[in-house]
Amino acid sequence: MQNQSKFSYKAAMFASFAGPAVFLFSAVVIVPFLFGFYLTFTGWDGISSSIPFVGFANYAELFKDSAFWVSMGKTILYAFAAVMLANAVAFGLALLVTGKIKGSNFFRAAFYTPNLIGGIVLGYIWQFVFKQAILVIGEATGISLFSSSWLSDPFKAFWALIIVTVWQLSGYLMLIYIAGLMGVSEDLREAAKIDGCDEKQTTRYITLPMMMGTFTICFFLAITRAFVTYDVNISLTEGGPFGSTTLAAMYVYNQAFSSKKYGLGQAEALVLFLVIAVVAVTQAFMGKSKEVEA
Numbered sequence: 001m002q003n004q005s006k007f008s009y010k011a012a013m014f015a016s017f018a019g020p021a022v023f024l025f026s027a028v029v030i031v032p033f034l035f036g037f038y039l040t041f042t043g044w045d046g047i048s049s050s051i052p053f054v055g056f057a058n059y060a061e062l063f064k065d066s067a068f069w070v071s072m073g074k075t076i077l078y079a080f081a082a083v084m085l086a087n088a089v090a091f092g093l094a095l096l097v098t099g100k101i102k103g104s105n106f107f108r109a110a111f112y113t114p115n116l117i118g119g120i121v122l123g124y125i126w127q128f129v130f131k132q133a134i135l136v137i138g139e140a141t142g143i144s145l146f147s148s149s150w151l152s153d154p155f156k157a158f159w160a161l162i163i164v165t166v167w168q169l170s171g172y173l174m175l176i177y178i179a180g181l182m183g184v185s186e187d188l189r190e191a192a193k194i195d196g197c198d199e200k201q202t203t204r205y206i207t208l209p210m211m212m213g214t215f216t217i218c219f220f221l222a223i224t225r226a227f228v229t230y231d232v233n234i235s236l237t238e239g240g241p242f243g244s245t246t247l248a249a250m251y252v253y254n255q256a257f258s259s260k261k262y263g264l265g266q267a268e269a270l271v272l273f274l275v276i277a278v279v280a281v282t283q284a285f286m287g288k289s290k291e292v293e294a
Contacts, residue, residue: 039266046262058267067243068268071251072275078158078247079226079279082165086222087215089170094177095203108178112171119168123235126164127151130236154244157237161245164232169225173218180214181207216287220280227276248272 043054062068093111097104114122130150138146150156184207192202230249233239239246246254252272256265 036266039263040270042263044262045260058264061264062267068251071246071248075248081162082226083222086166086169087218090173091177093174094181098181111174114168115172119231120235122168123232127236130160151237152241154241157245176218180211184210216284220284223280
C-alpha cells in the first residue's frame with residue numbers, strides 16, 4: 001500500500017512538472033509528424049474534405065521526380081558550404097572577441113545582431129545589395145565580378161544565398177564558441193606555454209581538442225538549420241534564376257501548397273527529414289568520438 005502511494009505521488013509530480021511540456025511537444029511535434037506520415041499514403045490536395053488512400057504511389061512518383069533530387073543535390077552542396085564557412089567565421093570571431101581587444105562586448109553584440117533579423121527581411125535587404133549596391137561597387141572599381149547583378153547569374157546567385165546564410169548564422173554560432181573557449185582550462189594553456197608552445201601551437205594542441213564538444217554542437221545546429229532553409233531562399237532569390245537556387249525545402253513547399261500535391265509533398269518532406277537525420281546524427285557521433293576531457 002505504501003509503495004502504491006509512493007508511486008502515485010511520483011506520477012502526480014511527474015504529471016505536474018513534465019505533463020504540460022509532454023502535452024505541448026506531442027501536440028506540436030509528434031501528432032503532426034504522425035499525421036504527415038499518414039498523408040504520404042494519400043492523394044490529398046490539401047483542400048478537399050476527402051482524403052483518398054493511394055498506398056505507395058507517392059513514393060513511386062517521388063523516385064521518378066528528377067527535379068526533387070536535383071534540388072536535394074543543391075541543398076547538400078549549399079549546406080556543406082554554408083556549414084563549413086559559418087563555423088570557420090564563427091570560430092574566428094569567437095577568438096577575436098575573447099582576445100585582448102577593446103570594446104569586445106560591443107563587437108559580440110554587433111556580430112550577433114544579424115541572427116536577430118528575420119530571414120524574410122534579411123533576404124530583401126541583401127536582395128538590394130546584390131541587385132543594386134554591388135553594381136555601384138563595380139562601376140567604381142571596374143572589377144568584373146561586380147559588374148552585374150549576382151541574382152541574375154545561377155552560379156553567383158547560389159553563392160549569394162550561401163553568403164547571406166553565413167552572415168546570419170555565424171553570430172549565433174559565435175556565442176556557443178565563446179562559451180566553449182571560456183570553458184578551456186587556463187592552467188592547461190599556461191602549462192603548454194611554459195613547455196615552449198607559442199599561441200598558435202597552444203590553440204592547435206590544447207584549445208581545439210578541448211573544444212570538440214562545442215564543435216559537435218555547432219556543426220549539428222548548423223547542419224539542421226541549413227537543410228531546412230526556406231525564408232532566405234524565397235525572399236532573396238525566389239528559387240531563381242531558372243530554378244538554379246531552388247533548395248529542397250522550397251521545392252517541397254511548392255509541391256504541397258502551390259501544386260496542390262500534398263501527399264507527394266509530405267513524402268518528399270519525409271525523405272528530406274531522413275537525410276537531415278542521417279547526416280546530423282553521423283556528424284554528431286563522429287564529433288563525439290573525437291572529444292577529450294581535461
